[in-house]
Amino acid sequence: SQTIHQWPATLVQPVGSPLSLECTVEGTSNPNLYWYRQAAGRGLQLLFYSVGIGQISSEVPQNLSASRPQDRQFILSSKKLLLSDSGFYLCAWSKAGANYGYTFGSGTRLTVV
Amino acid sequence: SQQGEEDPQALSIQEGENATMNCSYKTSINNLQWYRQNSGRGLVHLILIRSNEREKHSGRLRVTLDTSKKSSSLLITASRAADTASYFCATDASGGFKTIFGAGTRLFVKA
Numbered sequence: 220s221q222t223i224h225q226w227p228a229t230l231v232q233p234v235g236s237p238l239s240l241e242c243t244v245e246g247t248s249n250p251n252l253y254w255y256r257q258a259a260g261r262g263l264q265l266l267f268y269s270v271g272i273g274q275i276s277s278e279v280p281q282n283l284s285a286s287r288p289q290d291r292q293f294i295l296s297s298k299k300l301l302l303s304d305s306g307f308y309l310c311a312w313s314k315a316g317a318n319y320g321y322t323f324g325s326g327t328r329l330t331v332v
Numbered sequence: 333s334q335q336g337e338e339d340p341q342a343l344s345i346q347e348g349e350n351a352t353m354n355c356s357y358k359t360s361i362n363n364l365q366w367y368r369q370n371s372g373r374g375l376v377h378l379i380l381i382r383s384n385e386r387e388k389h390s391g392r393l394r395v396t397l398d399t400s401k402k403s404s405s406l407l408i409t410a411s412r413a414a415d416t417a418s419y420f421c422a423t424d425a426s427g428g429f430k431t432i433f434g435a436g437t438r439l440f441v442k443a
Binding site: 225253255260261262263265268278307309311313318319320321322323324325326328 | 362363365367372373374375376377380420422424430431432433435436438
């Protein structure tokens with residue numbers, strides 16, 4: 220069966236520090252991968268999606284970047300965090316070629332102080 | 333702009349009652365999905381309804397889709413305290429590569 224792992228669960232980082240959040244998927248190959256951010260009490264904002272290794276599409280201009288070094292690994296990064304980067308970050312995957320729904324990771328609560 | 337907009341934003345009901353949440357969207361879609369999110373957790377996929385379907389059932393869940401009105405509803409029958417969560421609708425906006433989520437309905441079921 221397919222599983223998705225996202226870590227860490229919580230993170231407190233100072234302004235100006237770097238960020239690296241990792242997401243890995245098991246039990247499937249060539250998934251579509253996604254990073255979403257959720258502000259408190261709000262919906263999800265799509266940040267990045269990837270349909271293959273090295274292929275990253277950015278949805279909003281921001282202080283963050285994403286990379287997909289391996290088929291089932293998706294990384295969200297920042298060189299210098301801003302206060303406004305605080306939020307709940309969710310990784311998700313879906314089958315390539317058709318949208319049957321997303322499977323989400325458990326999320327990372329990032330607080331920039 | 334968000335594709336899906338849920339209504340109401342918050343809903344409080346007694347255990348055993350039915351809960352109905354609505355979703356409106358703006359453009360043509362391939363499918364519409366409903367997700368559930370417990371506080372501080374990831375989203376869980378509940379049900380997907382395709383644009384050529386009008387109604388779908390899954391256990392205590394019933395989803396309807398009216399493409400002429402660009403709207404969908406999620407009905408939870410015989411609600412339980414464990415149904416307390418936020419519920420999001422999401423639409424397939426662009427060939428299946430991206431899904432756009434609404435702001436969600438927060439459901440509180442009182443025991």
